[in-house]
Amino acid sequence: MFANYSYYFFWIAILFSCYSSAQTLSGYVFDEKTKEPLYGVSVYFDGTTNGTATDTQGKFIISYKASTESALVISYLGYDSRAFDVRKLASGVKVYLQPKNEALGVVYIENDPWSRKKKMAIFRREFIGNSMEARDCKILNEDDIDVVFNPTTKTLMAYANKPILIKNKYLGYTVSYAMEEFEATLQVSRNGFATTRRVYVEGTSFYSELSEKTRKRYVKAREKEFGQSILYFMRSLAKKQLEENGFQVFHKGFIVPPYKYFDITQEGENTKVNLKTNKLTIMYDRFYKSFMTIPYENKEFYINKFGNFSPPKKLSFGGFFGEKRIANTLPLDYNL
Structure with missing residues (x-):
């Protein structure tokens, strides 16, 4: 028995990531305005477990394979993230992060008739999943997520100025997901029940082991x-x-x-x-x-x-x- 998914899509950005001989990249991360070094900046290859953080001098060192094509992401709370092709960077590179502009908030074009509870339930379903395994996953910082429903287009959108932190006790990972875009096109019945027609999710992610021993x-x-x-x-x-x-x-x-x-x-x-x-x-x-x-x-x-x-x-x-x-x-x- 198979359900009919003919109107159901989930697009997920899977970036090329290939590995051969090992290389090492070192660099420094600074505040673009003050030129001061930034401590604790996350430096990682998107979608992988390969990452590190800057020290008190703003320095990082990260190993990678020569042919990798996964983006190197440099991310820090309160600053705009940057992504690079690691093959175009030389050791000793200096990266300057731009502080984020003060948040202006989400602009509501028309009245949003749904409660946050209802919208977050749909977001969890489409972001984490609706499977048995999803019950072992939890978003740790839901307050950092803003969700908006447009009743005219039947579209649910979500925004987050901070990486979404997910504790996945099914696969044994903690995931930090910097969400760039989330849009779910819905089909809404007369009684308000919403099913999903199409979902698009885009962002960068970093995986770390949930426990020291797998x-x-x-x-x-x-x-x-x-x-x-x-x-x-x-x-x-x-x-x-x-x-x-x-x-x-x-x-x-x-x-x-x-x-x-x-x-x-x-x-x-x-x-x-x-x-x-x-x-x-x-x-x-x-x-x-x-x-x-x-x-x-x-x-x-x-x-x-x-x-x-x-x-x-x-x-x-x-x-x-x-x-x-x-x-x-x-x-x-x-x-x-």
Whole structure:
């Protein structure tokens, strides 16, 4: 039995992140106005567990692999975050952060008829998830999140001037998520019940272990989520191992040869893929049903050798893949 997710999308930005030989970058972070060094600034590669913080002199040192393409994020409370291509930085780099302007607050174009309690319930559902696993996840700083509902467009938007802190006791991570955009397009019934048609979430994230020693249940949960992830599907597609890894492909309701609608070519360590139709249904393990679509004329995308795809906004997923939220999301450097 499968639910109908034909109007349901979840877009998530998964940035390229590939690793080879180790490199080290050192640098300094200063206040742009006072030129004073900033202590305790977070410096991390987006979506990974690789991060550090500046010392009392504003200095940081971080190791990385030479071919990484994940953005290096420099973030500090009260300042605008900055993101860099680490390959364009030299050791000893000086980074200046701009203090944030005083918050003007969210501008309400029309009256918002919903209570904060109702809006936060929808936000939690679409940001953390609505699965059994999501019950083991908690946002630690909900007061820092502002939620607004537009009754004309049936759109729920959320804003946060501070990183959203999530304690994920299912996968064993603490996640710091700097949210740039959250928008959920809803379908609202006459009695006010809201279901989600489409969700777009964008931001940068940093993962840290919840405990010093990774528990066995965390290891088991991570292995399960990786096996059911978009990352695993992309890796299987690039290696042409869809059937071996439990995936079946359907087009307009009929099972088709797995690569009939994919043009796959190797370009160095990356794989270039051209989707030859608007939409495909993906079945995993003969039970988990998803679909993927590219609503653009140019349907090319790339998969690196570890399974991350680019550009991240181009593809959208629904069904089983589309249900995945923070509760079920692993860092990009998992198992690398």
